[in-house]
Amino acid sequence: MSPDGIDLPAEELAAAAVAWELGADALRAAARLLDPVDAAGLSPRVAAAAAAFGAAWGDELAGCERRAWSCADGVRGVLADLAATDDALALRGFGGLAHALPSLLSGGALR
Amino acid sequence: MSGPPVPVPAPPELPSAPEAAARLAGDLRTAAALLIEVEDVGPATAAPGWRGVAAVAHAEARAALLDRVCVARAALTRAVIATDRLEDRLRRLRVEREALADRRVEVNEQIAVATSPGCAALDPAASASLHARARALGTAVGDWRARVEEAEADHAAALAALVAVAGAAGTGAPGHRPADGPAPWGPSGPGWPARLAGLRRDLLRRADDPALLAAWWRTLGRAERQALLLDDPRRIGNLAGVPVRDRDEANRVAVGLDLELGLAPRRGGETARRVAELLEAYREEVDPATGDQLLHLLVYRPGAHTGDGGVAIGLGDPDRADDVAVYVPGTTSEAADVSGFDRVEDLYRSMADEGRGSVATVLWLDYDAPSADSLTDRDELLDLAHVVGPARAEAGGRALADFLDGLGASDAGPEARLTAIGHSYGSTTLGHAALVDPDGAAENVVLLGSPGVPAATAAGLTGAAVWVGAADRDPVTLLGRDGLAPAPLGFDPAQESFGGRRFQVDPGGGRAGDLVGNHASYFTGESLANITAIATGQQPTYDEGRARGGAPALAELLTRGAFASGGEWLWDHSTLGRTMGR
Numbered sequence: 001m002s003p004d005g006i007d008l009p010a011e012e013l014a015a016a017a018v019a020w021e022l023g024a025d026a027l028r029a030a031a032r033l034l035d036p037v038d039a040a041g042l043s044p045r046v047a048a049a050a051a052a053f054g055a056a057w058g059d060e061l062a063g064c065e066r067r068a069w070s071c072a073d074g075v076r077g078v079l080a081d082l083a084a085t086d087d088a089l090a091l092r093g094f095g096g097l098a099h100a101l102p103s104l105l106s107g108g109a110l111r
Numbered sequence: 112m113s114g115p116p117v118p119v120p121a122p123p124e125l126p127s128a129p130e131a132a133a134r135l136a137g138d139l140r141t142a143a144a145l146l147i148e149v150e151d152v153g154p155a156t157a158a159p160g161w162r163g164v165a166a167v168a169h170a171e172a173r174a175a176l177l178d179r180v181c182v183a184r185a186a187l188t189r190a191v192i193a194t195d196r197l198e199d200r201l202r203r204l205r206v207e208r209e210a211l212a213d214r215r216v217e218v219n220e221q222i223a224v225a226t227s228p229g230c231a232a233l234d235p236a237a238s239a240s241l242h243a244r245a246r247a248l249g250t251a252v253g254d255w256r257a258r259v260e261e262a263e264a265d266h267a268a269a270l271a272a273l274v275a276v277a278g279a280a281g282t283g284a285p286g287h288r289p290a291d292g293p294a295p296w297g298p299s300g301p302g303w304p305a306r307l308a309g310l311r312r313d314l315l316r317r318a319d320d321p322a323l324l325a326a327w328w329r330t331l332g333r334a335e336r337q338a339l340l341l342d343d344p345r346r347i348g349n350l351a352g353v354p355v356r357d358r359d360e361a362n363r364v365a366v367g368l369d370l371e372l373g374l375a376p377r378r379g380g381e382t383a384r385r386v387a388e389l390l391e392a393y394r395e396e397v398d399p400a401t402g403d404q405l406l407h408l409l410v411y412r413p414g415a416h417t418g419d420g421g422v423a424i425g426l427g428d429p430d431r432a433d434d435v436a437v438y439v440p441g442t443t444s445e446a447a448d449v450s451g452f453d454r455v456e457d458l459y460r461s462m463a464d465e466g467r468g469s470v471a472t473v474l475w476l477d478y479d480a481p482s483a484d485s486l487t488d489r490d491e492l493l494d495l496a497h498v499v500g501p502a503r504a505e506a507g508g509r510a511l512a513d514f515l516d517g518l519g520a521s522d523a524g525p526e527a528r529l530t531a532i533g534h535s536y537g538s539t540t541l542g543h544a545a546l547v548d549p550d551g552a553a554e555n556v557v558l559l560g561s562p563g564v565p566a567a568t569a570a571g572l573t574g575a576a577v578w579v580g581a582a583d584r585d586p587v588t589l590l591g592r593d594g595l596a597p598a599p600l601g602f603d604p605a606q607e608s609f610g611g612r613r614f615q616v617d618p619g620g621g622r623a624g625d626l627v628g629n630h631a632s633y634f635t636g637e638s639l640a641n642i643t644a645i646a647t648g649q650q651p652t653y654d655e656g657r658a659r660g661g662a663p664a665l666a667e668l669l670t671r672g673a674f675a676s677g678g679e680w681l682w683d684h685s686t687l688g689r690t691m692g693r
Contacts, residue, residue, distance in 0.1 A: 009160035019155035022148075027180070029371040030145040030187075033138045041131025046197070049267035050135055053190060056277035060183055061146075067176045068149075071156065071169065078165055 013079050020072035027065035034058035115225035115233060116245040119218055122211045122252045127263065129205060130395055132198035133404060136191055140360065141367030143187035143341050146180055148368070153177050186273045188341060192334050193269035200262040204255065206402045211252055218244050310339055321352030321513070321520035328353055340364070348411055351517025355407050355430045362411035363390065369413060381447035382413040382420035389424065389449060400469030401428050409473060410514070413446070416479040420446030426459040427471030429518050434462060435527045436646040437473045437518070437553075439511060441535025444480040451476065454634040461643040470647070475514055478507025481536055501543070501565065501600055504536060508543025512551055515544065519552025530555040530646040534633060535587055539563055539600045545573035555645055558611070559633040563591035563600030569610040578612050578645050580638050581605035581657075584619040585629040593659050607656030614641040614651040
């Protein structure tokens, strides 16, 4: 944070949010492939082992997916807060101008 | 030893189908590759310029999550390796079972003869021999059952060990990573990133030399091969010199990624969907020669060639087959509809029916074939302007030469007889491939319905045997230069002066409506029989080469056809006439 206000790398944060969302999509796809596994044609023993593996790691990847979405949401939240704070600072710093704009644009001084 | 032995019971069926293990391995590979995609986007989640308390919390959460993904990827990689091994063992066990079943039939027939009414009693020596054979067979079946049991138990144990790890994943507790196993390094070990980086470097150093690459690849262990394959499936799947089976596995991963990550609605999506349908249609088909899956995806590049895509799909295993035929289709061919695969299927059946050894046929469509939906569609004919230029054939020829070199390099066992077959514009492309690499891997070059090749003689084109199938009523074969007329695509290989070996094909009908059909009829009847003979090392029925002026000139053929069928056809094809007359 700079002494005069907030200084966050908005572009980096936006890129991070997109990357988290891509990662979450890939994690969901991987989890879906694993749980349930396609065990048709396998013996009961192999099918059971594959199903247990798929369920355990599918569950783990579903958890990872939730964490990825959580990270994406967190970063998006920071971005939203940044935008809101930026708006507030703009209003505070240039409040007079902002209040004057409607009347300026409606004619008065600029006519 | 009293009397003959009792008949030997049949060995049981395999409890797990190798194809089912292959599907499981494929799904695990795709899932592992998806996790690598997550790791690949990992750096983009960092936001290094972000400072403050929230940034620290994000960095900690990020590190923990990426570690979990890394552990999961390692576990899936180990499951891939275990399942790939199971698949191999099951395929070998199935081949062994068939051999045991054949032995059983033989032994039981002898027992049946010995016990048939009216048959004289076996002398003691013959009886002892028959008993010994029956006992040996019973022992062999017992051993086989034990190995089936062992293969399944090993696999189940490997997966069970990884299930235990999943419970600890994300906790950071000791043992939350899968053990590395007997290898000094492994996909989850601390030395793994450096090892993988070294493998990547070794691969890239050899990537331009299929023979070197193939020799190096053979030295890799299963874990190394699988790791490279998962690391960059799009490269490995299309790399000349990598064995066909590994290319196929890599390309199937790439198809899975495209479908799972939603490439399908975008450019190249049609190719991904069509290829996936074909893989599904052949999922239970087995190569009788090897016991492996029948269909292999040798090239998969859905976004190549300005979105038309590039594919090579084979039936049989070109690395292990005695006779291999590669078919290059021409104008109107699109990867998105796997154009020409029906011809590859017909040729495979025809070659296999000869019974002269194991066979493989491949559709190669990894070049920008001039597009036109139909030779009878007037609008599409405008696009035929591309046909009269050799640029796409030149570019395609270089790629085809690399592909054929790759097949030669990855060939295992006794050297295969490799026959390259080009049809229409594909024959021009094949001609350019032959010219680029005159000492290439192909033993036979077959030019069908050719509009021209880039050399005046067969000897000037290639050191391989050059065979020519050209119907005199196929108008496209009259586009090539016969020594007089300028021709944009090159020389007519059916001319006697070219020096190719022309074989007999159906001359086709003379009516205008037949002419286009004549160009598309080389994979039927006498022509298919002769192509089969060439590809399986037999002699086709020969035809005489064209003497200059011996075949009707193109304009004459079209005029004759138009008169035979009325003026409508000529009107409809006036664009074609103008285009071809340029």
